[in-house]
Amino acid sequence: MIPGQPVDTGSRRPGFGTYRKEGKAYSTTLGLRISKGNYVDILPLSGKYVPFSGDDVIGTVTDMTSSNWLMDINSPYPGVLHASESPWRVEFGATAKYLELGDNVTARILSVDDSKHVQLTMRDQSLRKLRGGHVVSIPYAKVPRVIGKSGSMIDMLKRYSGCKMLVGKNGKIWLDGEVENIVALAKAIRMIDEGAHTHGLTDRVRDYLEKTFPAANE
Numbered sequence: 001m002i003p004g005q006p007v008d009t010g011s012r013r014p015g016f017g018t019y020r021k022e023g024k025a026y027s028t029t030l031g032l033r034i035s036k037g038n039y040v041d042i043l044p045l046s047g048k049y050v051p052f053s054g055d056d057v058i059g060t061v062t063d064m065t066s067s068n069w070l071m072d073i074n075s076p077y078p079g080v081l082h083a084s085e086s087p088w089r090v091e092f093g094a095t096a097k098y099l100e101l102g103d104n105v106t107a108r109i110l111s112v113d114d115s116k117h118v119q120l121t122m123r124d125q126s127l128r129k130l131r132g133g134h135v136v137s138i139p140y141a142k143v144p145r146v147i148g149k150s151g152s153m154i155d156m157l158k159r160y161s162g163c164k165m166l167v168g169k170n171g172k173i174w175l176d177g178e179v180e181n182i183v184a185l186a187k188a189i190r191m192i193d194e195g196a197h198t199h200g201l202t203d204r205v206r207d208y209l210e211k212t213f214p215a216a217n218e
Contacts, residue, residue: 001027001042009040016050017042032141032196043141045197049075049170050140051118055109056127058135058168059120061101066093071107074137074170077116081107085121087128104130104174106166130166133176136186138193140171145196146189153192153202160209161185184212 001007007018007025012035014025027033031042051057051073059071059079067090071079083090088098099105106128110121122128138146146167147154158165163177163185173189175182188205195201 001033002030003027007033007040007042012038012040015039015041017044032144034144045139045141047139047141049073051075051077051079051109051112051116051170053109053111055169057107057109057120057170058130058166058172058174059105059107060135060172061099061103061105063101064095064099066095069095069099071105071120073107073118073120074140074168074172075118077112077118079107079109079118079120081105081120081122085110085119085123087122099129104133104135104172106130106168106174130174130176133164133174134182134186136173136175136189138171138173138189140169142193142196143167143169143171145192145201146173148202153205156202156206156209157185157188160213161188162213181213188212 005027007014007027009025017029017031018025019028027042029042029044031044034041034043057073059073061069062072063070068080068082071081073079090098107120107122110119112118154165161181163175163181166174175185188208191205
């Protein structure tokens with residue numbers, strides 16, 4: 001979508017990145033049209049992640065206090081994980097025993113208030129501390145292209161590289177596997193980032209993966 005372009009919302013309501021004029025919805029930015037729940041959003045092709053309640057994200061610990069951790073979630077607004085929202089029984093003052101500076105976790109946006117104070121939670125079996133691996137970041141609007149329709153792109157990336165992948169809605173992506181495979185996979189992700197708005201992207205990525213990981217074709 002480009003600024004000022006009409007947005008077809010169908011039965012949904014215009015959401016983030018849109019404005020209404022004379023009963024019609026228009027895009028406010030250069031971005032990707034995403035249907036989410038009852039809304040159609042336009043996610044900017046560049047810029048930092050805008051947190052929404054319920055989003056699963058990858059966070060990196062940047063600071064801690066006696067009762068919480070401060071997380072970089074690829075947003076202008078840091079995420080706060082309180083000890084009571086962690087999967088551990090954390091005694092007051094013992095936060096460093098469970099998460100240290102630089103540690104990565106999968107977390108969920110619990111709430112975002114009007115002042116953009118972001119609360120995180122890890123109280124779900126799918127959310128955990130990430131051990132090892134490497135985290136790369138892309139603009140969060142490109143996340144749908146990394147995942148692909150019905151997970152087709154991410155399945156292809158994992159199958160060829162043999163790496164584990166976790167993609168946060170905030171644009172942080174955790175990769176784990178052989179070092180050389182992680183490096184090659186990160187290059188493929190960068191290709192998707194740079195060519196997200198172009199035609200033939202899937203074929204170009206597949207060609208790169210086939211040449212880089214020939215054993216995966218056997």
